[in-house]
Amino acid sequence: MRTYQDIKEQIIAYRHHFHRYPELGNEEIETTAFIEQVLKEHAIRILPNQLKTGVLASVGKGEKVIVLRCDIDAIAIDEDPNMELVSLVPGVSHACGHDMHMAALLAAAILLKEREEELTVRILFLFQPSEENNEGAQEVIDSGVLKQADVLIGWHNEPDLPLGVLGLTNDVFMAAVDQLTVEINGEGGHAGYPHITKDPTITAAYVMIEAQSIISRKLNPIEAAVLSFTTVHGGSSWNSIPTQVRLEGTIRTFSESARELLKREIRQLVMRVAANYDCESEVEIFSGPAAVKNDSEMVELLMPALEKKMRVIEPDKVFAGDDFGFYQEVLPTLYAFVGTGCGTDWHSPNFLVNDEALETAVNYYLTCVETLQEYWQSN
Amino acid sequence: MRTYQDIKEQIIAYRHHFHRYPELGNEEIETTAFIEQVLKEHAIRILPNQLKTGVLASVGKGEKVIVLRCDIDAIAIDEDPNMELVSLVPGVSHACGHDMHMAALLAAAILLKEREEELTVRILFLFQPSEENNEGAQEVIDSGVLKQADVLIGWHNEPDLPLGVLGLTNDVFMAAVDQLTVEINGEGGHAGYPHITKDPTITAAYVMIEAQSIISRKLNPIEAAVLSFTTVHGGSSWNSIPTQVRLEGTIRTFSESARELLKREIRQLVMRVAANYDCESEVEIFSGPAAVKNDSEMVELLMPALEKKMRVIEPDKVFAGDDFGFYQEVLPTLYAFVGTGCGTDWHSPNFLVNDEALETAVNYYLTCVETLQEYWQSN
Numbered sequence: 001m002r003t004y005q006d007i008k009e010q011i012i013a014y015r016h017h018f019h020r021y022p023e024l025g026n027e028e029i030e031t032t033a034f035i036e037q038v039l040k041e042h043a044i045r046i047l048p049n050q051l052k053t054g055v056l057a058s059v060g061k062g063e064k065v066i067v068l069r070c071d072i073d074a075i076a077i078d079e080d081p082n083m084e085l086v087s088l089v090p091g092v093s094h095a096c097g098h099d100m101h102m103a104a105l106l107a108a109a110i111l112l113k114e115r116e117e118e119l120t121v122r123i124l125f126l127f128q129p130s131e132e133n134n135e136g137a138q139e140v141i142d143s144g145v146l147k148q149a150d151v152l153i154g155w156h157n158e159p160d161l162p163l164g165v166l167g168l169t170n171d172v173f174m175a176a177v178d179q180l181t182v183e184i185n186g187e188g189g190h191a192g193y194p195h196i197t198k199d200p201t202i203t204a205a206y207v208m209i210e211a212q213s214i215i216s217r218k219l220n221p222i223e224a225a226v227l228s229f230t231t232v233h234g235g236s237s238w239n240s241i242p243t244q245v246r247l248e249g250t251i252r253t254f255s256e257s258a259r260e261l262l263k264r265e266i267r268q269l270v271m272r273v274a275a276n277y278d279c280e281s282e283v284e285i286f287s288g289p290a291a292v293k294n295d296s297e298m299v300e301l302l303m304p305a306l307e308k309k310m311r312v313i314e315p316d317k318v319f320a321g322d323d324f325g326f327y328q329e330v331l332p333t334l335y336a337f338v339g340t341g342c343g344t345d346w347h348s349p350n351f352l353v354n355d356e357a358l359e360t361a362v363n364y365y366l367t368c369v370e371t372l373q374e375y376w377q378s379n
Numbered sequence: 380m381r382t383y384q385d386i387k388e389q390i391i392a393y394r395h396h397f398h399r400y401p402e403l404g405n406e407e408i409e410t411t412a413f414i415e416q417v418l419k420e421h422a423i424r425i426l427p428n429q430l431k432t433g434v435l436a437s438v439g440k441g442e443k444v445i446v447l448r449c450d451i452d453a454i455a456i457d458e459d460p461n462m463e464l465v466s467l468v469p470g471v472s473h474a475c476g477h478d479m480h481m482a483a484l485l486a487a488a489i490l491l492k493e494r495e496e497e498l499t500v501r502i503l504f505l506f507q508p509s510e511e512n513n514e515g516a517q518e519v520i521d522s523g524v525l526k527q528a529d530v531l532i533g534w535h536n537e538p539d540l541p542l543g544v545l546g547l548t549n550d551v552f553m554a555a556v557d558q559l560t561v562e563i564n565g566e567g568g569h570a571g572y573p574h575i576t577k578d579p580t581i582t583a584a585y586v587m588i589e590a591q592s593i594i595s596r597k598l599n600p601i602e603a604a605v606l607s608f609t610t611v612h613g614g615s616s617w618n619s620i621p622t623q624v625r626l627e628g629t630i631r632t633f634s635e636s637a638r639e640l641l642k643r644e645i646r647q648l649v650m651r652v653a654a655n656y657d658c659e660s661e662v663e664i665f666s667g668p669a670a671v672k673n674d675s676e677m678v679e680l681l682m683p684a685l686e687k688k689m690r691v692i693e694p695d696k697v698f699a700g701d702d703f704g705f706y707q708e709v710l711p712t713l714y715a716f717v718g719t720g721c722g723t724d725w726h727s728p729n730f731l732v733n734d735e736a737l738e739t740a741v742n743y744y745l746t747c748v749e750t751l752q753e754y755w756q757s758n
Contacts, residue, residue: 076616175571177571177618179617179618189724189727190699190724190726191605191607191629191631192554192605192607192698192700196724201587202591204611205587205588206584208581208584209581209585226573228570228571228620229580230580230616230619231615231617232580232612232614233611233612234611235610235612236610238560238609238627238628239609239629242609249570318571319571319572320571345568345569345572346569347619
């Protein structure tokens with residue numbers, strides 16, 4: 001039976017292939033085909049699923065079911081062409097490192113397939129689509145494949161942790177991510193006659209500015225949260241006041257109480273500010289994944305085993321999100337960061353991972369499986 | 380020799396034709412062809428010109444040259460389809476009434492052609508393109524055709540004046556119209572990490588709001604002026620803070636001192652606010668036409684003659700502009716409003732003129748010609 005070191009070159013080659021051919025969420029056609037091809041080459045059983053893209057595969061038999069999850073989508077960011085390894089798809093790149101996630105899960109699948117005889121549990125390999133759009137996890141849940149599962153294991157690369165270090169905590173990892181849309185509807189008209197319009201540009205400006213005080217004045221200052229406006233669009237002619245200005249943004253919180261507070265306050269604020277300037281308003285908040293937080297029993301069970309195999313530290317929480325947060329609402333989960341030590345920012349054009357960190361990720365998957373299997377056998 | 384009453388039905392038919400087939404500025408191909416066709420049918424001499432669209436024609440001979448001007452372009456506004464007379468071109472309409480202006484100038488040309496033997500001056504008929512874009516008047520000036528001209532006569536329909544009334548004043552009619560572009564350049568990034576971005580959305584919001592106090596705190600309150608922001612655009616992704624927000628707007632003033640003050644203050648304010656939020660900024664101000672104001676000697680000369688022929692009142696000044704303002708910088712001009720009594724707003728989808736007001740406009744042209752000719756003969 002081979003170890004990770006024996007297949008390392010092949011796994012790194014997979015990662016580089018994924019990196020060169022990134023695909024956006026729910027469009028991961030070639031990525032899906034490539035994963036299936038690798039699994040078939042290793043005689044790993046591919047399961048039918050209800051997903052448009054993504055792969056579900058399994059090894060082993062048993063009453064207990066462990067899901068090992070990775071995400072497979074890329075994002076709409078033009079990679080810095082001066083990088084050593086560059087996306088060949090203009091405008092799309094694996095600037096969040098999901099190429100690394102896929103390669104690690106393929107490695108885990110290959111190594112566990114070779115140990116299938118020893119397995120007393122069933123392992124599902126979930127190559128989840130469309131994480132960046134906050135769609136994939138919910139689609140997986142809705143497809144029903146998790147109904148038989150006992151635990152789901154996931155992770156994300158973390159450029160701010162040292163190479164090969166595992167970040168694991170009982171506390172929150174990543175923020176709840178909600179998407180905000182604000183429409184300010186006024187009455188447009190001639191730019192020289194502001195008094196007979198209801199000007200949505202000024203109203204939108206006041207909304208953006210007054211909203212700053214929600215974090216600074218309404219939220220308990222010991223809590224951390226973000227409210228960002230990210231797009232603002234209104235008007236098509238330099239000499240006409242527009243009828244509508246549309247804002248998008250995001251609310252990011254670590255606690256449900258902060259999340260509810262911010263949602264309530266922004267709704268009230270927009271209504272109040274719009275009324276001040278005789279405009280109508282509409283606020284839509286699309287609830288994204290909850291803050292990523294581990295199941296306490298899973299941490300208690302798996303942390304000691306992981307600490308024997310690798311260096312484990314308490315990571316800083318981050319205001320990024322992962323739609324992994326949806327899984328923890330339906331089954332026990334464990335989430336970890338795998339340090340790459342690269343220091344670059346997620347979603348930046350020069351984002352990097354480090355192939356040497358793949359081993360930690362594969363080890364994390366295998367250690368979780370081994371520990372859970374032992375635990376269930378002896379309990 | 381016919382009077383306006385004799386050709387009235389034909390002139391109204393021309394107006395309705397123009398209304399059905401509106402064309403945008405510098406695209407008035409069919410409009411130009413139609414005007415030339417009518418002029419040819421009446422044996423009126425069409426002069427070569429350097430303009431892409433628009434027509435220059437002449438009748439009479441003499442040392443002195445009077446230019447009678449109208450504008451011929453339509454605007455990008457979808458006319459209310461329930462109107463009695465509707466544009467047949469989707470998205471384009473004569474919502475500023477230039478159809479009426481053209482019909483009146485054709486009437487003046489036809490009637491003056493029939494009186495050509497009596498003329499001791501030369502009349503140029505200027506069907507000017509692209510007024511709405513603030514381009515046409517400058518193109519006419521640049522083409523050199525006004526070098527031999529002694530005076531230029533123009534007018535605009537005014538829905539807020541009673542039908543058939545002429546608005547004429549020695550004071551300012553219409554505002555100087557300057558076009559404003561503001562770029563706020565920050566540093567974009569992940570919406571959950573505002574502290575490592577330089578957020579141009581908040582900066583743009585403060586620019587829009589702080590700019591309100593330029594009018595209220597910097598301008599002498601006895602003066603009237605408008606500073607409107609009309610478009611605001613930034614960002615393309617709900618979860619990324621953008622790098623740039625771009626604002627457009629307009630500055631409208633009646634005096635050169637107010638115009639200079641507002642230009643200076645907005646430049647300073649944008650630079651100051653951008654610096655507050657660590658952003659870069661760029662302000663561009665495209666100087667449009669000056670405030671429309673008559674030549675005092677022309678008013679003194681022509682007002683008494685016009686008052687004998689029609690009801691003349693002092694009009695309210697308006698914060699719309701007319702690129703007629705460019706002409707007054709190169710030769711003596713007279714500008715008037717012709718009341719249509721329609722009460723609808725310029726540039727609104729249900730804008731109206733009244734065909735009965737055409738007679739006042741034609742009378743205005745003819746009275747100016749007659750009075751100037753008499754004046755020059757006796758001086």
